[in-house]
Amino acid sequence: MTLALYNTMTRNKESFKPLRTDRVLMHSCGPSVHDVPHIGTHRRFVLADMIMRYLELKGFTVVHEINIIDMADNSVKGATRARMDVEHYTRQYIEAFLKDMAILNVSEDIHYPRASRHVEAMIDLAQKLVEKGYAYEKLHSVYFDISRLDNYGSLSNIDLSRVRHRKTVDQDDYEKDSPVDFTLFKRATLEELKQGIFYKTRWGNVRPSWHLECAAVAWKNLGDTYDIHLSGSDIIFPHCENVMAIGTAACESNPARFWLNAELVMRDGKKMSRSLSNTFTIEELAAKGYTGREIRYFLLSSHYRKPLNFSFAALDTAANTVKRLDNFIQRLIKYVPGPGTGGEIDQLIYDLKQGFMISMDDDLNVSGALATVFAFVKTVNLAISEHRPDEREQRAILDVMRTIDDVLGVMNFKEQHLDKDIELLLEERDRARNRKDWKESDRIRDELSKRGIMIQDTPEGTVWTSRK
Template identity: 45%
Template sequence: VVAGMGTTGTLMGLARFFKDQGRDVKVVGVEPYPGHQIQGLKNMKESYPPGIFDKKLLHRIINAPDEEAFALTRRLAREEGIFVGMSSGAALYGALELAKELEEGLIVVIFPDGGERYLSTPLWDFEDVPSKGLRFTNTLTRKTEPFRPLKEGHVGIYTCGPTVHRRPHLGLYRRMITADLLKRYLRFKGYEVKHVVNLTDFDDKTIEAAFGAGKELKELTEEVASAFFADLKALNILPADHFPRASAHVEEMITLARQLLKRGFAYVRHGSVYFDVSKLEDYGLLSKTDLAKLKAGATVDLEDYEKDDPLDFTLFKRATLKELKAGLYVETEWGKVRPGWHIQCAAMALKYLGEEFDIHTSGTDLIFPHHEDEIAILKALTGKIMARFWLHSALVVAQGKKMSFSAGNAVTLPELLAKGFSGREIRYFLLRTHYRKPLAFSWEALEDAAKALRGLDSFMIFLAREPSGQTAFPVEQTVQRLLAEFETALDDDLNISGALAALFEFTNRLEPVLAREGLSEDQTARVKEALRKVDQVLGLIRFATLAQTEAIQAILAQREEARRKGDFQKADRLREKLQKDGFWVIDTPRGTVVARFENGA
């Protein structure tokens, strides 16, 4: 049973009833993100939970984005004639996400009210969205907006990288893939891109990990950073222009803290420095958080330090005795301290991209408090919101929960590689779902991704054959259609599903022609040129070359003779021999093709 989380009476009543009755019915709550506009629902992180609410009674909680909830509410009215409120759209979103993960079973979704009371709300405010040109959905405005860089022809991007205390799981690489797609596509469009990805190597997690491993902090963080870079290479993620480490930019952080203190936005208590949230009038711009409703601790910053207000966040924290003994601190006028997380990213973004840049990317789990606090620090000093566009990737979920080490459902790249999946297959799995939609991890989904790439590889082998002459098939029109549809899709908030659909429609239309009659030399070159252009963005396509050595031809002759005589076991053995040597073998109406890929089998 799926229902939205508001007063939670329906959810709690159902959960307690089924529990008392001993029935195996799972109750799932749908919660909006912080700063949401879904009336009737609550985000428990930014609101005071109702007294009856007991999170442990729920099987799980699914987060619903505003735009998805609104879109489904409108579709219910338009396509089904069901006129309900916006919380019903959120509940339906949760039910549909759940349905993607289930192979069988019954899902009941509860629509609590009608839509009449929402006629004057944004739910039915059909604002014109630009239909042409590059546009992104901006978390800052909750709107899809045309993209124009601050400096013509140049784009600056900041991406939240990993905390290098342990090898990251797929959740981190999902947002790295989004940033990679964004960067590649902007370059495809002719922009010069400057990309910065930070490494958090001086914080609670890295220090605790170093103590636990009995290693120096730098030794541990460099080991994990090396593993991270190896993973990026395996996933064909282009390197950033800068990978700044927090530990190398502490002086910049100290300078920021001094400026904040001087301007009255920060204060010192018992050797720690805090940002005074109350001094920034429009705190909450990104997450749309209302300070009056925010409960203590929601900033994930209630440490054992004395603050004027629980909502204030740490800029520099007093070093512990253990950290002092290990030399993990910096000497300042406030005492021996180390930087908090939020000021680290603020300082590095400011240094490498300036007071204002084009795009900040990350995951939805970091919108509040991390990105909100980054904005607060720099807005207090510059009067500007550091990034004009904020693009947030939805989370990776596994076994019905957000993928994390603490939940016990995290999967790392080496684990997948050990099971026989290639970095390319994992890249495609992470890439093919639109970045704003949650990505459900399963072994079946990975197998499906691998299967799709095998189909693409098969096409590329057909394309590698010798040109056979002119065909009447409209090759040029088909190429033009691919390029136009590919760009139209990605212009629309990086609609990767539409872009991939254009690619596979292209290969499906051409493959029968290649198998049956082939293309001319010019047509083949044109198709390859288009695919190389598309692959500048995708980073997935492998180009094949025919294997035409005398030894290969001799094996093919033996195999053809065996097939002619009906000795199919021998024919299969010869085929397997070629495959073990790294070749692809495909039988077509025009004969057998043996090929291998330019970057290996």
């Protein structure tokens, strides 16, 4: 079974084959670090993580980097405003970002190269472009001459002669030959020179652009050509287009074979973004009681090429759905084996694996894959209610769920440990129930619920689940 991915480049689903049969090189456009990150941008990182996990399930070794843009205008401006050096200023947001990634259960195998550590590669790349005539220096800034590149615009399908560039933001600050040319290195301002925020190059004292940073990080770490470039649909133009232009011009081939672009998180019909002040951070959602797994499920559970509407109702739905999976897993862990189903469970497991992979292979159709998972959960729940699976089957069910979760990353297989005081409450409640003191046992149940422990009394004793 091969994975088909929608390639923005060709506007078609294509079957995915990496350059080297056993290894996938993957670059995801990372965050710029100048503020606390929000879930609008996290969607594509969670997606990036899921793609990596799915490729690993399919047997590939994946080298995956999410670059950190720690020297863009925002970071410099923010640092100046905060009267901090850029390094110091960005560090706090890098840490916040990495903390969010951990909360969202993003794989620890992902690399997070920082743009500021790749300045030499940027200079090398720009030098190559100048030598080849794709870039020019003007008044100590370096620009990419897009008229030199025949296929410029082919990723975003843009026709530059029809584009409105009257508002091109850097029109005032720059002296480009053509307003559509984009900046590779920008002459440092007086203020930046004073603060030492610049790099000495043959062209002058400069700072790199976002596009060059992204292109150089990927080029340095992954080489001239890599397999997947993942980004957001909102930055196909100009960012991805420009990254592609830099790579294509410098190395004479498209830097990425698959260009993937995740759709956005919306809030009340508008893109969730800082400029609209409609963002939510992980911390804010955590304060309202939502867990990383719940947020991850929300971000992951619908197709990545469709906009995702954020609402608390939608988050609650995600939370309830995760709870359903938790109940299933905890019930399985605590299940006391029965006589066996004579192959029925094995068949269900086979169907689940097949169904899951068929959906995921179709451009990561998570909704379809989840439908298969829930169909499985339902049938197995029934078998468990009837007390039929034996120990081997019980283990096999848990194993297949783990395999699924190696991709999804939203389940909890820990046999949860209890705090001592909660354990005591459970014992106390057992005693109360034994003497049929319902008032006391209900009081304890409420108390436990307040602490996030949900109780289910089964014929085999009390089963509990924790939300965390």
